[in-house]
Amino acid sequence: MAIQILDMRMSEHISIATDDGEEINNGSVLFVGDIGIQTLAVVGTPNQSDVRVWLSGTVTVHRPGGINSPPPNVELFITRNGDGTPTSGTQIYHMTFNSGTVNVTVSPISITACDFPSVSIVAAGQIRYTLFITSASPPGTGDLFLFGPVAFNGIACAGSN
């Protein structure tokens, strides 16, 4: 069945870099992106089994100066059809970021993820994707901050010619 564009959705958590940022630590998982991509146009058609979803985003983090602790890993992950909490849904993507042995950095982290949802998932007419960020650092260490911008977008397409 011919190629169909289904939907494009965007989630912009922070559009302008913040002054101090929010600490990223292992005490909590920050909810930084959330989109619902609609698939209704293919439900009940042959293209229902041929949906592909491209997820893309950028998250900017800050590592201040004067920090002597080992650089913590930033952990980013995407869940599908969760309820907005990090342990719900299916994890479809997991990425780590580490700025390494350098201080005073502001690093935009790029994300590109793909999803090929099954017929039963597509049948619901909408697929929810949620982006979370956390780190390996204990709370109060002050070695990683979510500065922004943060954006998380998705586009869905189906079929083949």
Next chain:
Amino acid sequence: MLCQGAIGSSNRPLYANPLTLQRLFLAEWDKPRREFIHAEYVVYQKGVHRLTIQFLDVRLSEHMSRVVVPPIAIDKDKALFIGDLGVQTLPVVGTANQANVRVWLSGVVNIVRPADVMGLTPSLRLFIMRNGDGTPASGTMIYEMFYRLGTLQFTSSPISITASDFPSSSIVSQGQIRYSLFIIAFTLDEVSGLYVQGPVAFNGMAVAGSN
């Protein structure tokens, strides 16, 4: 109205019939525009005129969806094949938009450099081949990027790729364009000390035409 005004401001008895005047006047006044419209129509009929914007395809290649343990070493002798997709262009083949296709390629490759590496400062080279056969030396190179961490260690670095391609009419005519992504190390050491850690994703989108 313009014609009536012309009559009112003229006492010349050249055109006794106002309708004739109007017809002649309009004919002269409108001639360039009519000729232009006609020319545009002829061009359109010949298929030279651009069609409206068409969405063609989105294709995805996800080599790794998450961080893998152990990571995969990046060698200096052998390029790793980490992305492959075929973007379809069939709807524009044989139409005016065949000559006006654009492809956006985008991806992220996550690289790790462990803490215990004491080597030099290796470079990474990422490149995209168009219509190759899956080997790094085949096809046409359309994008090449270098990445260098310097003396930094203990890093996990997502490398972002954005490439553009404007395939020629003959390439588009095949109905599908293959794009393959490779990564290789440039280093003076035996090993680069750099690894593909994942995730790795490489996507493409094609659009044609103009309004």
